[in-house]
Amino acid sequence: MTIAKYRSIFSSSTAQQRKENFDNYWEFTQQHGGELLEDDKDLAIKRARLQYFQDNPVKLRQPLANPEAFYRNYVEMQDKSESLDKMTLMLTGIYKFARHEWVGIKGAWDVVPNMANSHSIEDKISRIHLAEEFCHVRLFDEMLKTVGLDKVEWVPLSPWKEKVYEQFPKFPGFLMDTPAFVTELMGVTFYFHLHALFDDVLADEPEVRERLKELLDEITIDEIAHVGQRRNFIGSVGIKVSKWLVKPFYTMFFNDIPEVAQLFDVKKMIQDGEDFDFNAVPNHMIEKSWIPSYCKV
Ligand SMILES: [Fe+2]
């Protein structure tokens, strides 16, 4: 039996601990992504990493059998999803998940203060956080290019939904912090399940399988840090509300992406979210990521 090193993400914390953790996270995040390239919504170290992947491309041994099925269904499902093969479902599912992320951050980027106007540590952290999210969309785009899908467009949601996403970051903290935290947690849960799915769907494509895992790991390492960071905004009542929100939130979000129920065990994902405590995170990720002090034993 291994001894648990970490406590539940829903563990309690004091205001003083959270203040110290913000200071600590701020140190972490600056060295993690490198210089903020604000005009490009990018970070120097992450840009170099993406460049490395682009300079060293890998290809499928067997090109996609039916890329048209992807292009027909990636923005909105046109076919019956049961009629699609697992590979296509996985790729359209990745796009749809990433698209939600992209819409959310696009709306937030213009309403949160830029770095020059960020005076609190929390504001500075949030600016870097958003830049990291833009890097994730580029990494997802690179995943799709790696399997030969180089005509993908990032399509906005309907104007009404875009407006909702734009309003969200303007909400006061006590309303915004719990869903923002649960959203990050949902990301980590989804990425762990996706990582396992690569072994199944790409069993005969070792080079692409490993590359997609590398690209996904880049994202997941950031998201693990985001989970702790967003948790750090939340006090003792909010953290109970957050745990309660996991089930309805995951259910609502995944219902919107028909691929998810076909590819993943949503019940298990909800369970993983509620039980999350960093103990299942591999060491190579822990080393590069960040965990709040009060979640360590
Ligand atoms: Fe992300």
Ligand SMILES: [Fe+2]
């Ligand atoms: Fe995130």
